[in-house]
Amino acid sequence: MMIPWPVKHRFLTPGVFVLILIALNGLVFLGIRFISGIGAVTNLNDYTPWGLWIGVDVGAGVALAAGGFTSAALGHIMHREHYHAIVRPALLTAMLGYTFVAFAVFTDIGRFYYIWHPLIMWNGTSALFEVGICVMIYMSVLYIEFMPIVTERFIGRVDLPDFISFLNKPVDRFLRYIDSRLALTMFIFIIAGVVLSTLHQSSLGTLMVIAGQKMHPLWQTPILPLLFLLSAIAVGFPMIMFESLLASRSFKIKPEMHILSRLGVMMSPILGVYIAAKIGDLFIRETFKYIAPLDGTAWMFIVEMALIIIPFFLFLSKKITNSVLGLFIASAFVIAGVLVNRINNFVVAYRPFFNPVEYFPSFGEISVTLGCIAMLVLVYRAIVMIFPVITQDRKDVYNKMIELDKSGPRRWI
Amino acid sequence: MKNQNRRDFLKTAAGIGASIGIAGSVKPAKASEKTLSDDRFGILVDTDVCVGCRHCEWACRVAHNIPTPDLDTYSDNSVFKEYRRTDASSLTVVNEFENEKNSAMPVHVKTQCMHCEHPACVSACIVGAFSKLEDGSVVWDGDKCIGCRYCMVACPFQIPTYDYDRSIDPQIRKCDLCFEKRKTEKLPACVNICPNEALLFGKRDDIVRIAKSRIKRKYDVYIDHIYGEKEIGGTSWMYIAGKDFEKLKLPKLNYSPAPGISESIQHGIFAYFVPPVTLYALLGTIMWITRKKKGDDSEIKDETNQDKKGGAL
Numbered sequence: 001m002m003i004p005w006p007v008k009h010r011f012l013t014p015g016v017f018v019l020i021l022i023a024l025n026g027l028v029f030l031g032i033r034f035i036s037g038i039g040a041v042t043n044l045n046d047y048t049p050w051g052l053w054i055g056v057d058v059g060a061g062v063a064l065a066a067g068g069f070t071s072a073a074l075g076h077i078m079h080r081e082h083y084h085a086i087v088r089p090a091l092l093t094a095m096l097g098y099t100f101v102a103f104a105v106f107t108d109i110g111r112f113y114y115i116w117h118p119l120i121m122w123n124g125t126s127a128l129f130e131v132g133i134c135v136m137i138y139m140s141v142l143y144i145e146f147m148p149i150v151t152e153r154f155i156g157r158v159d160l161p162d163f164i165s166f167l168n169k170p171v172d173r174f175l176r177y178i179d180s181r182l183a184l185t186m187f188i189f190i191i192a193g194v195v196l197s198t199l200h201q202s203s204l205g206t207l208m209v210i211a212g213q214k215m216h217p218l219w220q221t222p223i224l225p226l227l228f229l230l231s232a233i234a235v236g237f238p239m240i241m242f243e244s245l246l247a248s249r250s251f252k253i254k255p256e257m258h259i260l261s262r263l264g265v266m267m268s269p270i271l272g273v274y275i276a277a278k279i280g281d282l283f284i285r286e287t288f289k290y291i292a293p294l295d296g297t298a299w300m301f302i303v304e305m306a307l308i309i310i311p312f313f314l315f316l317s318k319k320i321t322n323s324v325l326g327l328f329i330a331s332a333f334v335i336a337g338v339l340v341n342r343i344n345n346f347v348v349a350y351r352p353f354f355n356p357v358e359y360f361p362s363f364g365e366i367s368v369t370l371g372c373i374a375m376l377v378l379v380y381r382a383i384v385m386i387f388p389v390i391t392q393d394r395k396d397v398y399n400k401m402i403e404l405d406k407s408g409p410r411r412w413i
Numbered sequence: 414m415k416n417q418n419r420r421d422f423l424k425t426a427a428g429i430g431a432s433i434g435i436a437g438s439v440k441p442a443k444a445s446e447k448t449l450s451d452d453r454f455g456i457l458v459d460t461d462v463c464v465g466c467r468h469c470e471w472a473c474r475v476a477h478n479i480p481t482p483d484l485d486t487y488s489d490n491s492v493f494k495e496y497r498r499t500d501a502s503s504l505t506v507v508n509e510f511e512n513e514k515n516s517a518m519p520v521h522v523k524t525q526c527m528h529c530e531h532p533a534c535v536s537a538c539i540v541g542a543f544s545k546l547e548d549g550s551v552v553w554d555g556d557k558c559i560g561c562r563y564c565m566v567a568c569p570f571q572i573p574t575y576d577y578d579r580s581i582d583p584q585i586r587k588c589d590l591c592f593e594k595r596k597t598e599k600l601p602a603c604v605n606i607c608p609n610e611a612l613l614f615g616k617r618d619d620i621v622r623i624a625k626s627r628i629k630r631k632y633d634v635y636i637d638h639i640y641g642e643k644e645i646g647g648t649s650w651m652y653i654a655g656k657d658f659e660k661l662k663l664p665k666l667n668y669s670p671a672p673g674i675s676e677s678i679q680h681g682i683f684a685y686f687v688p689p690v691t692l693y694a695l696l697g698t699i700m701w702i703t704r705k706k707k708g709d710d711s712e713i714k715d716e717t718n719q720d721k722k723g724g725a726l
Contacts, residue, residue: 039577110560
């Protein structure tokens with residue numbers, strides 16, 4: 001019987017050890033940034049105020065966490081129960097992804113101790129304000145959506161250390177109370193999560209519109225918000241497939257191909273809409289002429305488009321959507337395509353006037369970005385080993401649960 | 414007071430839907446349109462008169478308490494070899510450009526914040542740390558700023574600068590038209606010190622008129638264009654010159670206000686909260702319609718079937 005259950009596996013493996021080293025290296029540069037300022041670690045300057053941290057950690061981070069809202073829309077709102085097994089991993093990815101984004105923002109803004117200011121100082125004309133406030137609310141929503149997984153893990157199993165063990169019962173009662181309240185109100189948060197996501201995914205695109213003529217015409221378009229939303233939706237499922245396949249390989253669990261293949265089949269139409277919008281924009285604004293010089297910038301555009309168009313065709317093939325490797329590669333293409341798109345929008349396309357030095361991220365910047373990603377993966381690994389996130393074939397556990405509770409295991413998130 | 418109301422409103426807002434609602438209904442800070450006075454300032458930089466003495470750079474630093482070398486050291490012309498931009502310690506910078514008509518008389522161009530009529534920084538700032546004052550000046554409030562540097566991304570003249578080398582209390586710096594100083598003195602420091610009267614300070618309307626008459630009088634010297642009169646919807650600082658402005662490293666910009674497109678997209682998405690609330694209602698309806706009926710255990714059945722299928726793959 002397939003049921004979400006904590007994964008039983010060694011935490012430390014050679015791969016994990018490498019991740020820890022990458023994380024430590026990032027932490028060193030993070031330390032320098034907070035002691036000596038942004039200039040000490042980054043190549044940012046007065047011409048180029050935003051770089052890798054905004055492009056990848058924030059821009060791409062928000063997009064790659066989109067699996068959370070696309071799977072919630074599919075699983076919970078459209079009630080396609082078949083896909084329930086992917087909702088929890090996607091939710092965890094989104095929750096950790098947004099936490100990572102929030103931390104990236106905290107690192108990148110100069111006056112990090114004022115990060116709470118947007119909560120009370122509002123500027124309705126600012127796209128960044130819209131993104132900021134939506135991301136803050138959405139992150140809270142994600143944590144609330146994750147709560148039932150925590151209560152499920154501990155209800156009936158609260159086992160505190162001896163000296164406070166008298167609290168076991170009250171804590172259990174408290175968890176049951178929260179659980180019952182959440183069960184009644186969860187639909188509010190699920191819908192809110194999807195609405196908030198559509199809002200800030202698109203507003204993230206509006207961000208660069210105000211840069212006006214400083215942004216390369218291949219990317220500067222008034223439909224940027226639409227393109228950002230469509231690409232976020234497009235990358236949601238590939239991210240879920242990529243992660244699920246990676247996790248099942250790492251934990252030696254059977255890949256959930258019966259779900260992932262069906263997601264794969266949906267991908268070509270979703271990618272098609274994005275590609276159509278992107279190419280339509282290219283022709284309506286007649287910006288295709290900027291590709292002709294075939295300079296570095298034009299090549300970045302070509303690479304970005306290729307990384308999206310190739311998987312469009314890959315996902316059309318039944319052979320590929322039915323094979324583990326095929327799905328993995330096709331999803332990796334989409335993820336890379338959206339990643340390059342965000343880097344292009346926030347870094348490559350931003351071309352300040354009379355700029356003497358072209359920006360390229362420093363070793364410190366890259367270290368921090370990679371370090372944060374490594375930390376995210378490590379936390380993800382730890383959480384799926386503690387909480388029931390990943391669905392596995394555990395008949396033994398299921399039967400025991402049925403014995404305890406005739407109505408079967410609770411499955412509403 | 415207005416802020417206070419918003420805060421209270423936020424506190425009492427019940428439910429996520431409601432709080433999304435409020436976020437969008439915050440009225441745009443269109444100070445530029447509402448409060449701009451007809452007497453607002455304009456400053457003309459006459460590049461034909463400027464000799465590049467850089468006294469304005471010195472006076473500006475003194476006025477803003479930025480450490481500066483003696484005024485005598487400013488006669489050193491070697492700084493002109495390289496193009497310089499405003500930075501955390503220089504809110505205004507004078508650059509030298511070749512003069513094709515008379516190579517002995519190079520052109521000098523002072524740059525600083527242009528104090529736009531419709532400032533992109535005011536529109537963009539996440540916390541509203543920038544404001545356009547009635548007299549035309551655009552000023553920054555360090556008590557609000559979170560240091561995100563979006564103003565630098567937004568500014569069409571790429572003027573605001575940031576203290577990259579400070580971890581605590583880094584400043585966003587730019588010309589503030591000597592806002593504090595002008596409470597007691599009449600002129601901004603740079604205009605006050607300019608020995609050649611290359612800088613002309615007055616009502617914006619008068620300044621435009623004077624600039625036009627100068628161009629008319631010396632039509633053989635100036636090109637017929639006041640840079641800043643219409644660029645990006647108009648700026649407080651304006652330039653006249655005998656050379657194409659782009660060659661003087663003043664970017665060629667179109668005439669529509671910088672925040673225009675961004676703001677209309679923003680308001681389109683939010684339009685009194687109708688789109689987000691509609692979306693919420695729509696999703697709620699879908700959720701209700703597709704909900705699992707009581708006693709429907711298709712989920713379990715579905716899964717067992719899929720299990721078999723999954724095994725085959």
